[in-house]
Amino acid sequence: MSTLHPTLDHAGHDDSHGHGHGHHELTFIQKYVFSTDHKIIGIQFLVTTLLMLMVGGALALGVRWQLARPWEYMPIAGDLTFGRDGGQISPEYYTMLFTMHATVMIFLVIIPVLAGAFGNFLIPLMIGADDMAFPTLNMLSYWFMWPAILFFAFALGLGPEWLTHVRGGMDAGSAQGWTSYPLLSALKQAAPGSEMSQTWWLMAVTFVGVSSMMGSVNYMTTIINMRAPGMTLFRMPLTIWAMFITAILQAFALPVLTAAGFMLVADRVLGTCFFIPAGIVVNNAAPTIGGGQTLLWQHLFWFYSHPAVYIMLLPAMGMVSDMLSCMSRKPIFGYKPMVYSMAAIAGLGFIVWGHHMFISGMNPALGMTFMVSTMMIALPSAIKTFNWIGTIWGGRLQFNAVMLNCVAFVSMFIIGGLSGIFMAAVPVDIYIHDTYFIVAHFHYVLFGSTLFGVFAGIQFWFPKMWGRLMNDSVAKVHFVLSFIGFNVTFFPMHLLGVAGMPRRYADPYHFEYLSHLLPLNQVMTAAAFLMGFAQFLLLGNFVFSIFMGEKCGRNPWNANGLEWTAPSPPGHGNFDVLPVVYHGPYEYSSPISGDKDFLMQTEYIPLAQRGVESGH
Amino acid sequence: MASRLISINSFAQTVTKMSCLRSPYRLAASASQRNFCCLAVGIAVLLSGCGPGPKAEFSLRDATGELIPAAQKVVKKTLDEKFGTPQNLVAWQRFPVNYGGVQGSVADVSKDGVTANFESDLPAIHKDAPLLWLSGPRAGAKTSVDSVATFDTTTKQLKWAGSAEPAPAAGDKFVIGYGGNLQTGRVVYMKNCMHCHGVAGDGAGPTAQYLNPLPRDYRLGLFKFTSTLTPEKPTRDDLTRVVQHGIPGTYMPSFRWLGDKETTAVVEYIRWLSMRGEFEKRIDDDLSNDYSAVAMEASAKKANEAYQSAMKTAKKEDRPEKPKTANQLTKAALDEFSKYEKDDLPGVINDTATLLAESWKKGEEADSLIVPTVARVTDNEASRERGKRLYLSDKGKCYTCHGVQGRGDGVATEDFWKKPGSDEYYSHRGLHDTWGRPLQPRNLTLGQYRGGRRPVDVFRRIYAGIKGTPMPGFGRTALKDEEIWDIVNYVMSLQFQSTPTKSIVTDHATASK
């Protein structure tokens, strides 16, 4: 297949400083700040999202603190905002905390770290391209994150009041939950966080959307057009398949969210009534005019946000498949079923959004339809899980931090997937909907799975980013603390959910049937703090290893992928020579590779020795 | 008159006790888990670099802040002394507040310890429960129950070991768990009420600024929906009713399931906060005539302006004397104040407390309660018609605010009104309450009854008005009870009339002539 060079884009936009290959004259700013190099952009995304991870984590710890010591002094927040009241936070502050925790984690950590950081860094390297199809667009996709971050900060009440018009600082931070259901989000009088901060929140989400969309278009184009010679679709690593499918999902689902967001902004600012029924009086404001339907938002929102769950998961699945195969020194088990099941997840992902709305009052018959499709989406996930276990089966396992995080991914994904079956059963969902069972479920999927996958990915591809290895012992300690902290924090949430503890309660304990849950919540909070502080190990290891890590060559893991044929770190243009692909990416311990237990995709084995591989 | 101040500082104990009472399960499971949690909490505190955190404060009124510094200090000192801080409440016995506690009397003192009799069952007595001695050699002293105290439920006798000198004698009276009510009230208040009504009951908690109408500021001693006559304080029942039923149409929710003990306690605490606030206000009012820094500055400025203009026109020989500057005035006031503080202030404090205590006591008296002298007039067409005529008459004048159709859009809502006691106008059209906040007359067609939907509630609203608002009382003077019932019948029927009949409009035309 032919390979396009990204010169078209360069020629179109960067005439002012003539360049082709070998950008000697690039200034520091061009090279490291407004860089169009996919690797720099990927690293920029990675560093940004890791910082945001700490912000989101801090917000989560605030939530946990309140649940462990309700209405007592909360450090930092209590000092900054509630000094006069003895440092006890207000209920709207609590709603702000969990809203912004989810917002930051979803929009500024999980989505950008997968598609933005790893997608950017890995796609050209893994398919043998010298850069993305549209490097400038790529750069913009990163820099559009910053208005989003800024607006989220405004939504958090951190901006100056003359600019943001958020009355009351952080106390009036956006507080509608990340789902932003109207009317709470549509009527400014409905809550402190529904004032200007909610408008900023919606604008920020729009910017994240624009950024993601730029990325998606770029990834699709790059993967379709810029694969190295010999890199057929079914020789692509699963990471690339996952990124490809994610990009498609995003490209189709995002416009709906953006449109819905604009409609909500219009409701808030222009006085339209897409989501606002007539005659609603909130906080003694004038009654609303207008005949909208709040359920419309739920449909539109979940039409994006359910696929978004897979946007937040599929890339990690792909990466883990690659890493598991490499660390097991064994081909991936069932490559094509893996691809097909990802495609199935993506396809089914578009027709299951209604399972978020089983008790919303939509037609019960619709509930049945969504229930069946939801049950069916568990199937490809199950197939993938079995294939991962099959991949480990009989391999020579390398128990380094990468492997451990990957196994944790599989283990946690099993829990997250199985707990989903309870919710898919509509009658059971009547009971567990909006309880901590849901919170447990999605944290097992998003944190337990995706984030452990990301931890593994960081350690696996770190050598390619910096030419040095991360410290494996520290990484293992980080893994153990994170794993224990995570499970102790989130596993009991299933039980809280079964006990009927609703989500988003600033103080559940004044209900008699929940009052005995405080001690358990305190244990969970302690574990959450443990987990939170463990992330400093990751950050420390990351920063330390950039400068002091053990130096490594091109292929420290003896992996097969194209990225490992490039220098570490790869220079501009990535590869010394245009790679030509002869094998699939998972030919570990192949009988034809001789003494080695790996077979690089670029390694040519004379036809006489090849008997195993189906030729292309 | 002996006024006794009792400091209550076993806040933490009460909290633990309360949380233990709620769930026996919690007690069993908590010990090791608490330690585990404390570890993490310790790490967090260490990392955040914060100590035990800020302490809640009773904020002072704006008017207090306008006094000269010396007076401010005195006000603050007095308040701290008489009422304490949120961490350390003081029960000033002058006020009719049920501070809580169970009274007992010593039956026997032996070398094993003390045996005491109680009239009723003791609430769960925790270790080191505070004891306040009312009579005997220890009168006024505070001690505590020894940790090995035992209570016999059949004989209602409490025994505890050991006792410091001077030993109590048989027959000495004491109160156990003194101030428990106030403490429980505070715990409940800080959890449920504070974020709107503020630590000091000033209606300015963190959530308050987003609410419409704003949460009640207790410090004027005014409560809107009461069963008492116009000038009287609310009864405990009135406050309990609001706490339990909420106020529809506002953000005051119903705390129906707070628990009886908690509700009683929080009502006492709110009364106490209100007394504290009004005490401060009255002291402020007394001081601000002579010792307001702001007023002094204003008067000095005014005098100076007069002097300047006089200087321009006056002849040399009869030049006016140069007026005192604000600094001089303040200095003079300061000298005067120290004298005032010594000679007059104790008396003022005493009088204020007496006055307040009397007024709150009076609210609870049977005479203050509004009881209709006649039963509700049968709710029929004729009665409603009479009610309508009164509504639109010059006697009732209800329509000026509530509108001809009862939609709360009377002509009064279109006017600009003067601030009470000054020539200034409010910046917004329409009515304002005593707190100076804009206020909408009730739309009577919604069926939303903030003060309760019982006929007697509506009767009382018309009879005594709504305190702190322009809604006047009509009882005893303007309207007879039967007439009020007619209006009640009419007003309560408005909700069920889809459109006003034509006759109302024509009637209004005739009525207003």
Place this chain on the structure above:
Amino acid sequence: MGRFWAVFFVASAVIAVGLCWVAPSHGLWFPGTLKGGFGAGVAHSSIGKRIDDLFYLVLVIVAVTYIGTHAVLGYVLWRGATIKAEEKVLFSHGSHSLEVIWTIVPSGILLYIALYQMDVWAAYRFKEFSPKKAEAVAEVTARQFEWRIRYPARGKTLMPTPQPDDVYTVNELHVPTGRPVSISLKTEDVQHAFFVPELRIKQDAVPGLTIPVWFDVDEPRQYEMVCAELCGWGHYKMKARLIAVSDEDFGAWKDKAALEQFDDGFKKPAE
């Protein structure tokens, strides 16, 4: 070291299963009246009991799957950790028959759950209870942050608009036991959700809609009633009770409530 990690992951699964096993006896399971020595609460509505049964069915399937997958995971980790240097790695790209098996079997199980539960859902939503069969006892209006409830006067039926003789309560919903009843669920402002944990009943209150919710209560007592959809800062404050009483008591209560509500405060002077 590899063996340690195999044990580590298996141990985590064992602890998870063990925690679920002991949870009911520590009050960490369904709320409701406890049945025998087992600490799980029993639902107090007929639909709730069926929901519980379905939950336990799913739980069994899930538990078997979880234990199975983790046993295999533990085994392959152990094997991968103890593989000898001279031993050859299994070189396999997959197995078609295995793929077929683990596609067919789970899909069969999932379809079974899907079809099985339909009956419960249908019973709840279409068949056994319906607005025709269940008496409308009250209109429940959620607002920030309380429940305001309107009942028809005794002997009358609930009308969609308020009537002069309606009876009102706040934060307490009185219903008769032993027969299906329905409430009209509304909201005055933002979205709320009506949730009675011990009955396993939940329904969103959506602005602009009146949604009927029907259920039955088997035991006359008080049940806690909460809001389960974020409705603003006071979401957690919506503490209410569902008070179930027998039919006679329900009528008596309504009389008493009406008497209280139409109280004119007049006391006949003692003669």
